[in-house]
Amino acid sequence: MRSALLELRQITVSFDGFLALRDLNLSLQPGELRAVIGPNGAGKTTFLDVITGKTAPTDGDVVFKGRSLLGRPEHRIARLGIGRKFQSPRVFEKLSVQENLALAVSRPKQPWSLLFQRLTAGQRDQVHHLMSIVNLQNRADWAAGSLSHGQKQWLEIAMLVGQDPDLLLVDEPVAGLTDEETDLTADLLKSLAGDHTVLVIEHDMEFIRRLESPVTVLHQGHVLCEGTMDQVQADPRVIEVYLGTSEEENG
Amino acid sequence: MFQSLQQRRWLLVCLWVLIVAAIVAAPAILPVFRLNLLGRFLSLAIVALGIDLIWGFTGLLSLGQGIFFALGGYAAAMYLQLSNAGDLPNGIPEFFGLYGVKELPFFWHPFASPWFTLVAIWLIPGVLAGVLGGLVFRNRIKGVYFSILTQAALLVFYNFFNGQQKLINGTNGLQTPATKLFGQYVGSDLMQRWFFWVTAVVVILIWALLRWVVRGRFGDVLIAIRDDEPRLRFAGYNPTLFKTLVFGLAGALAGIGGALYTVQSGSASPQFMEVPMSIDMVIWVAVGGRGTLVGAILGAVVINFAKSLVSEALPESWLFIQGGLFILVVTALPEGVIGWFRGEGPGNWLNRLGYCLNILGNWLIRWGNALIRQSTAFPWLNSLGINTLGNWLIGWGHALNSVGIVRRIGTYPRLELEGQVEVQP
Ligand SMILES: Nc1ncnc2c1ncn2[C@@H]1O[C@H](COP(=O)(O)OP(=O)(O)OP(=O)(O)O)[C@@H](O)[C@H]1O
Ligand SMILES: [Mg+2]
Numbered sequence: 001m002r003s004a005l006l007e008l009r010q011i012t013v014s015f016d017g018f019l020a021l022r023d024l025n026l027s028l029q030p031g032e033l034r035a036v037i038g039p040n041g042a043g044k045t046t047f048l049d050v051i052t053g054k055t056a057p058t059d060g061d062v063v064f065k066g067r068s069l070l071g072r073p074e075h076r077i078a079r080l081g082i083g084r085k086f087q088s089p090r091v092f093e094k095l096s097v098q099e100n101l102a103l104a105v106s107r108p109k110q111p112w113s114l115l116f117q118r119l120t121a122g123q124r125d126q127v128h129h130l131m132s133i134v135n136l137q138n139r140a141d142w143a144a145g146s147l148s149h150g151q152k153q154w155l156e157i158a159m160l161v162g163q164d165p166d167l168l169l170v171d172e173p174v175a176g177l178t179d180e181e182t183d184l185t186a187d188l189l190k191s192l193a194g195d196h197t198v199l200v201i202e203h204d205m206e207f208i209r210r211l212e213s214p215v216t217v218l219h220q221g222h223v224l225c226e227g228t229m230d231q232v233q234a235d236p237r238v239i240e241v242y243l244g245t246s247e248e249e250n251g
Numbered sequence: 252m253f254q255s256l257q258q259r260r261w262l263l264v265c266l267w268v269l270i271v272a273a274i275v276a277a278p279a280i281l282p283v284f285r286l287n288l289l290g291r292f293l294s295l296a297i298v299a300l301g302i303d304l305i306w307g308f309t310g311l312l313s314l315g316q317g318i319f320f321a322l323g324g325y326a327a328a329m330y331l332q333l334s335n336a337g338d339l340p341n342g343i344p345e346f347f348g349l350y351g352v353k354e355l356p357f358f359w360h361p362f363a364s365p366w367f368t369l370v371a372i373w374l375i376p377g378v379l380a381g382v383l384g385g386l387v388f389r390n391r392i393k394g395v396y397f398s399i400l401t402q403a404a405l406l407v408f409y410n411f412f413n414g415q416q417k418l419i420n421g422t423n424g425l426q427t428p429a430t431k432l433f434g435q436y437v438g439s440d441l442m443q444r445w446f447f448w449v450t451a452v453v454v455i456l457i458w459a460l461l462r463w464v465v466r467g468r469f470g471d472v473l474i475a476i477r478d479d480e481p482r483l484r485f486a487g488y489n490p491t492l493f494k495t496l497v498f499g500l501a502g503a504l505a506g507i508g509g510a511l512y513t514v515q516s517g518s519a520s521p522q523f524m525e526v527p528m529s530i531d532m533v534i535w536v537a538v539g540g541r542g543t544l545v546g547a548i549l550g551a552v553v554i555n556f557a558k559s560l561v562s563e564a565l566p567e568s569w570l571f572i573q574g575g576l577f578i579l580v581v582t583a584l585p586e587g588v589i590g591w592f593r594g595e596g597p598g599n600w601l602n603r604l605g606y607c608l609n610i611l612g613n614w615l616i617r618w619g620n621a622l623i624r625q626s627t628a629f630p631w632l633n634s635l636g637i638n639t640l641g642n643w644l645i646g647w648g649h650a651l652n653s654v655g656i657v658r659r660i661g662t663y664p665r666l667e668l669e670g671q672v673e674v675q676p
Contacts, residue, residue, distance in 0.1 A: 084485045101470065102468060104486060114472060163487065
């Protein structure tokens with residue numbers, strides 16, 4: 001067995017005593033596509049915050065490519081090869097679609113190279129390629145803020161891909177998309193897996209099913225179970241969590 | 252398309268010819284007093300350009316630019332005082348005698364060199380701004396807290412400079428008009444004319460530099476910092492570095508502005524670091540247009556000219572006018588005057604005007620038609636020329652209609668986010 005690309009070891013996150021994550025263990029193999037589901041407030045977004053350096057865990061360790069990520073600032077973690085799409089799309093609204101993507105593909109991301117170098121021909125091609133993948137080539141010069149919600153989702157996914165990270169963390173990519181767009185997004189993420197490692201958080205079960213990937217169920221900051229979509233959906237604990245009373249969930 | 256591009260190019264060429272002609276001819280047209288004011292205000296425009304860079308583009312509202320402005324001013328004044336102190340007692344500037352100081356304080360020595368001074372004018376404030384800014388940005392202090400800190404720093408420097416009689420003449424500051432540069436008195440008409448020209452050229456050069464800085468990807472990063480700094484980190488950028496750099500650059504620009512202002516106003520003094528001065532600087536940019544470089548220049552020059560004209564006519568009333576202006580801009584034109592022109596402002600007004608003309612035109616047509624109908628029913632009306640009048644009204648109606656059809660500037664439909672706001676720590 002190859003060594004894991006990402007490993008979360010007994011991660012605990014406490015917000016003033018409230019445990020958003022409890023003893024969370026999870027590992028991702030290189031090239032894997034993994035879906036994470038769980039009821040609202042299960043800690044899914046918090047767990048991405050821990051990986052990307054936004055939230056420091058109270059306890060435990062995050063290991064990426066054999067190195068601990070703890071204590072590293074967000075931009076260094078990103079440069080190590082971890083990219084993230086946020087739950088509500090966060091694009092740079094005053095910049096055009098093209099400029100948003102140009103920032104994503106720029107490398108190195110240092111002031112002097114941005115000042116004194118132009119995008120290479122390859123990078124410009126990449127920007128155009130990305131725009132055509134997410135169907136925004138006619139919107140290249142539109143301000144990202146004037147795009148529809150779904151278009152922003154796609155733009156942010158395109159920015160994530162343009163960043164070319166080894167690990168893509170995708171938080172609710174299809175919220176607010178049409179069925180057709182949802183299917184296209186699933187296909188896009190599937191095509192990325194293999195070269196990249198992809199972790200997708202989503203509430204849309206149809207979408208998760210279409211990913212045909214192993215599923216991890218998170219509940220109250222803990223991994224409840226793992227397996228294929230069919231296995232997970234048949235698991236009585238999962239059924240209880242999703243259908244059962246929600247008093248304890250709200251903590 | 253091609254034609255309009257050509258036209259724009261011609262317009263630009265004409266505009267530049269006009270600007271250059273105005274700068275060259277200004278000393279011949281304006282009385283020395285006004286020319287000197289214009290030169291001072293152009294120096295302030297350099298400070299405003301720096302504020303626009305850090306505030307308009309990067310979102311850092313500094314209320315302490317007076318510090319860097321004063322440092323540049325003092326550097327220039329120290330050189331002028333030193334270079335003229337040769338035949339004075341002890342060979343040091345006169346004011347030291349008032350406090351019984353016999354020896355030049357150590358930090359004055361390098362300012363005997365014109366080359367050192369030319370570099371110090373921008374390097375000292377630039378480095379100080381970079382260091383102070385870097386410390387603050389590292390700790391992720393943002394928004395109002397940043398503004399408050401800059402103002403606190405301003406007060407610290409203000410009090411320090413005020414209290415140092417033996418080092419820099421305290422409250423009185425350093426005077427320059429009676430000093431000589433290139434064998435001429437700094438306060439003389441000839442020198443003032445040259446200072447004006449130099450200032451105008453420096454403004455243009457700095458405008459060009461900043462345009463280059465904000466136009467490319469570097470400028471895009473600044474805008475991204477302004478709009479969503481945390482998001483930018485996850486894209487692999489280090490906002491602290493960019494913010495430190497531009498804050499340092501803005502400090503350096505304030506220093507250059509301060510030096511040019513000092514030689515034209517005749518003194519560098521702690522008054523440069525009074526709180527209202529630094530707030531005024533921000534107002535120039537807000538009124539002219541945050542995020543537009545031309546707006547910062549025009550804001551600084553026009554507001555200051557208005558200030559001096561109003562103060563001559565109605566002393567005491569300027570503060571109210573300035574306050575009113577600021578409130579008006581913040582509420583009615585939040586992007587500033589130039590920002591409004593660049594954005595959809597005039598377009599929208601044209602739209603509205605066009606809409607009114609349209610309605611008026613339709614109404615005239617209807618009225619004209621009704622008159623003609625009447626005149627066919629009652630032929631005797633024809634003798635009164637009603638028919639002609641009706642046709643005339645219809646003609647005007649159509650004319651207004653065709654003027655009134657202004658291309659609507661696209662406001663694109665926006666979908667609201669569906670209540671999924673991320674938890675921000
Ligand atoms: N900064 C914070 N301070 C305090 N509590 C927080 C913070 N961030 C998250 N929480 C809490 O931690 C829990 C987990 O939140 P998280 O956002 O990770 O849930 P989620 O699984 O992403 O939910 P959803 O499906 O609604 O996006 C929630 O109860 C939330 O209120
Ligand atoms: Mg979430």
